[in-house]
Amino acid sequence: MESIFQENNFMTLMVIGILIMLAFAMAFVLFVNHSQKRLLKEQMRVQKLAYKHQEELLHATILTQEKERHRIARDLHDEIGSKLNVIFLNVCRLKKYGKADEEIGAITTEVETVVNTTINSIRFISHELLPPTLEEFGLIETIRELQHSYNLIGDLQIDFTAEGENKIDDSLIELNLFRVLQELINNSIRHGKATEIDLKLSIEKEAITFSYQDNGIGFDSTNKAHKKGLGMKNIESRLRIINATYEVNSSLKKGIQVVIEIAQPNSN
Template sequence: MEEIFSNENQVIQVVLIGVLMLLLMGSALLIFFFLSRKKIVEKELEKKSLEITHQREMISSIIVTQEKERKRIAQDLHDDISSKLNVINLNANLLKDGELKPEEYLLVNDTILEATDKTLESARKIAHNLLPPILDKFGLKDALEELADSFNNSRKIKIEYILNYPKDFLSSQSELHMFRIVQELINNSIRHGKAKNSSINIEIINKNLRFTYIDNGKGFNQNNLDHQKGLGMKNIESRVSLLNGNYQIKSQKDKGFKIIITIINPS
């Protein structure tokens, strides 16, 4: 009898130990699951935080660029338009007074005509910078050709271009973004890179637009994130993002600059 009770106690002990082990294993699994889930949530939150920070940086760069453009336009209006209109106004008042000799009358009249011509030219220049008429009328290809030719004629930089771009491949708004990107890249090449030569290439590969820009300027260290994230590059990055595209940069100090922008199947 004692032997039976002893065996039953052993069985009970084994069962209790087994149940306890299962509880411990279950608790361990629950803790492991909880910690794993916590890490996943933390990583997701970190990723979202980085995305929000990145978006804020892009929005900030767009705002800064817009403010810079507004200041430039205001300065152009003040320097080029206002000053010339003042000249016209002063000379018009001289005519109004009517106390001029014939030769003085002709001189004042010529001054007004000359100032008017210069004012119209300045107004056309400002309007062209805001939205190039050729871009609106004929599209991106012709606008980029005109832009490159104007720099070639100025001899600030020599630009070669191959533009295999189908008309209306991008929307008019997207074409404007691409045009501004090219403007920014050329200006960066001249101002910062001190480049003498550059090239622009556009091609359509598997319904994707690939844009390549290369210059022979000073270049920079790609590991220097501060250099890569200057205002000009932030502006370009913002526009590429608006185009639902991506970009790659290759550059080394004293070995030029290269950027490849890919716009995935915009149609």
């Protein structure tokens, strides 16, 4: 009888021991799981802070670039441009008074051509850095001016359609959309070998929609490396500044299509 009692006690102690071990094992598993969750949460928090810091640095860099572009454009137009205009006028005067001398006439004609070409180049660079039309008349007229410049050269034909309102009220949106357009055109020419670009801008009370399509060689849009390799990082940063969403579609030999949408502040 006593042996049976001892055996029962042993079994009870054994069961209790197993239960305690299971409890410890469960507690350990819960502790590890909780620790992993905390660690993962902390890693996500650190990554989020790092991403936010990177975005802030990128935005600050873009703003600094715009200020520097503004300064250089003004200096080119006001300082160098005005001095070249004076030189051009004086060369014209020399040419007028040197008509009798063929050598002087030839030199002044050559200098006049070089100065005139330089003035046009500076005007083009200045407009690329900061189009005066953008500040004075808005994005639509600036795109039309850009369209005219490219169509006049002849290597690239741009078709542009504007719908809805005539102007975007937010100058920051206009500036960043124009910079994105410049980047896209550069990519179409340099990488896409495009000869035609179709642009559409719709300005409604609810949202602004901008679509871009070229007839270039295109790329595999499912390959993320291709997107990053086409200057999309800078484009993405500018679009984030103005809280825009975008979609890129492309395939080989079918060009690229980009659709950008921006919710108007008063649409909510």
